[in-house]
Amino acid sequence: MSVASFHGVPSLVDESEDEEAMEQNAFRIGSEEYLPEDLLVEILSKVPLASLARFRSVSKRWKVLINYLRFKKSSQIMLIDSRVYLVSINLLGAQDNVVNITSQFSLKDPLSSSSKEVNIREVFHCQGLLLCTTEDSRLVVWNPCLDETTWIKPRSYYERSDIFALGKSSCNKYKILRIALHGPRRAFEFMKPRLYEIYDFTSNSWRVVHDETKDWSILGLARRGTCVDGNTYWLSFSSSQQLWMDILLCFDFSTERFTSMHIPSSGRMFALSMTREEQKLCMLASVAADDVDVWMATKIDGTGAMSWSKFITVKRVYNNHQWMFLTGMNYLVDEENKVIVCPGKSLDSGRFLHIMGEDKCIQVDMHDAGSRCSLLLNYAPTLVSASDIL
Structure with missing residues (x-):
């Protein structure tokens, strides 16, 4: 059944590409109170992206x-x-690829x-909602899709x-966790929670959470959780028994425990x-000197048990160029195309991203973005409103 035949509603996608007819149909459909939201989304999804902006004034x-x-x-x-931008990257790895800022x-x-x-210092993403800290140390939950804060x-x-x-x-109740650390924040120093x-x-x-799990430290670069x-989840370091070791720390918002x-x-x-x-947890890890493995969590148990599978292995050196993999670094994982998107090969190369797979590494120019990017995240919008998180 085509979209046009649902409830007798005329399609917004006219094979003749008559834009005037499309706009007339848009206003006719917008006046129908009974039109289900999922059907309306399905209809609008057939409209070319460039034409969607014209219909925002309908309602x-x-x-x-x-x-x-x-x-x-x-x-x-x-x-x-200090500004958040919606961007598009061609993850198929076309040559002469650029980062396109869409809004x-x-x-x-x-x-x-x-x-x-507001000048934004940090962004934490949770299911389409952004938790932002500002340069003047304020905190806000923001849904850019609904423009609600x-x-x-x-x-x-x-x-x-x-x-x-x-x-x-687990009962769909939103919460915010604050971890106060000992001492000032420094990128290359370990800090313990207090x-x-x-x-x-x-x-x-x-309210204060009385959790005694404080025998861990976190590097300033890795302070943003996933x-x-x-x-x-955070990558952190355990100092128990006077030994330092990598640990994966999880805070469960149902039990309010680490x-x-x-x-x-x-x-x-x-x-x-x-x-x-699929919103699967991924981890960069290195055992061999020349290889970096990308692991993907296939099962997560509340007791701490997890199942992992190796997603891909990428080379530190490709075409005589060496890439740095830093603790807490930003990167994206694309499961369909089996690639990751990483920043430049050094701390100062903020102009480029790189699409890396098992047999390729393609440079992505960020000239459209202008200045250095301090955060790159996969983003999936949500229609959760401010009243829904109360």
Whole structure:
């Protein structure tokens, strides 16, 4: 059955490509209150991306759904010069590939009477919601798709070294974890936790979590966690029994407890990421001098047991160029095309990304993005509203 035959609704996709007819049909459909949302999304998904913007004035409902479709078609976000951008990267690895910025997410300052934007320092992604810390140490939960924000006030004050994570319990209750660390934040120093707090959206307040799991440290570069299925994971280091070892730490937002998870090998662990579609946890690890393995979690148990499978192995050296793999580095994993997307080969090469597979490494120019990118994430939009997280 074609989309056009559902409920007798005329299709927005006219084979004659008559744009005037498409727009007339759009307003006719927009006036139908009974039209199911999933059907409307299906119809709008058939419209060329360039034409969608014209239909956002039909209604507020249409604007939200069109934003959802636009964001869904561009699957990555970047943090560039304190602003969040929606970008598109051709992961098939075409030569002369560039990063295309499709739109900017605008986060307005509620304390400003003008349309001044907030400078964003860090972004944490949880199922389409962004938890942002600002340069002036404020905290906000933001859904760019709906253009909705919830600003979170501190119990007393936030520290610049704080680690934040947004998660969801098994009963779909959203929470924020705050980890207060000993000492100021430094990129290449290990820091130990001293206090855990949970923000409860129903009471709009913070409370202390009495978890004694504090025999671990985290490197400043690896402080941003990765959210999978509502829980957050960090690569950290255990200092128990006077031995330092890599551990994978998970915070369960249902039990509000930390658990040390099983890791796939005894090699050095570099960084975590997550696939976009299936939202599987991934890990970069190195055992051999020349190879870096990408592992993918196939099963996660709340007791700490995990099953892993090796996704791909990439070379540190390709065509006489050596790539650096750093603890806590940004990278993307594309399961369908069996590639990862990494930053440049050194700390200073912020102009390029690289699409790396088992037998290829293709440079991606970020000239459209302009300045150095400090964050690159897979992004999947959501229609969860501010009222849904309470």
